[in-house]
Amino acid sequence: MSFLVRKAKQLDVSDLAKAWYDMSLEIWRKHKCPIYKPKPKEEFVKAASEIFSRKLRSNKYLIFVAIENGTLAGFVVARVDHYVPSVFVQEKLIYVEKLFVAKRARRKGVGSVLMEKILSEAKKKHVRIVYLSTEIDDRNLAFYGKLGFERYQYKLMKMIK
Numbered sequence: 352m353s354f355l356v357r358k359a360k361q362l363d364v365s366d367l368a369k370a371w372y373d374m375s376l377e378i379w380r381k382h383k384c385p386i387y388k389p390k391p392k393e394e395f396v397k398a399a400s401e402i403f404s405r406k407l408r409s410n411k412y413l414i415f416v417a418i419e420n421g422t423l424a425g426f427v428v429a430r431v432d433h434y435v436p437s438v439f440v441q442e443k444l445i446y447v448e449k450l451f452v453a454k455r456a457r458r459k460g461v462g463s464v465l466m467e468k469i470l471s472e473a474k475k476k477h478v479r480i481v482y483l484s485t486e487i488d489d490r491n492l493a494f495y496g497k498l499g500f501e502r503y504q505y506k507l508m509k510m511i512k
């Protein structure tokens with residue numbers, strides 16, 4: 352498969368919003384985490400388009416898309432962050448908010464190339480830490496492990512009855 356990876360543009364907003372919906376539905380069906388239960392598609396896509404549009408206008412965000420045969424095959428959204436800079440020494444971090452590859456394009460290196468883009472931006476910007484949170488399963492651990500990510504924290508959740 353041949354695909355290209357480039358910076359996202361305002362023209363990509365609607366495809367990005369639809370892909371985020373697909374991603375959310377997949378994660379919801381798999382893990383049933385009530386925090387991430389998506390709204391109905393139309394409502395989700397409308398609001399998601401506004402979110403992407405805003406992020407694309409902000410210089411805090413790095414958004415890349417992978418295109419295969421003119422169609423969106425995947426995307427990554429990351430944010431250049433400062434974690435309470437008034438008290439912590441670490442100046443800049445990059446937090447990867449979302450990474451998604453369409454089912455039809457998986458296992459062909461698309462996800463890795465998208466993440467490599469973020470890692471190379473980190474190098475360019477002299478950012479030493481790239482971090483993210485993800486569902487813990489064999490695939491994600493294998494994927495991020497291969498890129499050199501290590502587990503350093505757990506998210507905990509309690510359902511109140």
Ligand SMILES: CC(C)(COP(=O)(O)OP(=O)(O)OC[C@H]1O[C@@H](n2cnc3c(N)ncnc32)[C@H](O)[C@@H]1OP(=O)(O)O)[C@@H](O)C(=O)NCCC(=O)NCCS
Binds near residue numbers: 448451486
């Ligand atoms: C996780 C995800 C981004 C991987 O994208 P991808 O383009 O398929 O990944 P790549 O082809 O670059 O895979 C790189 C390596 O990751 C590992 N990997 C990827 N998918 C895997 C799977 N299903 N099972 C086991 N290992 C897997 C392999 O080591 C693979 O290398 P290999 O193919 O040479 O063995 C994609 O499956 C996805 O979008 N999932 C749904 C959304 C999601 O969970 N996002 C991540 C959490 S935010």
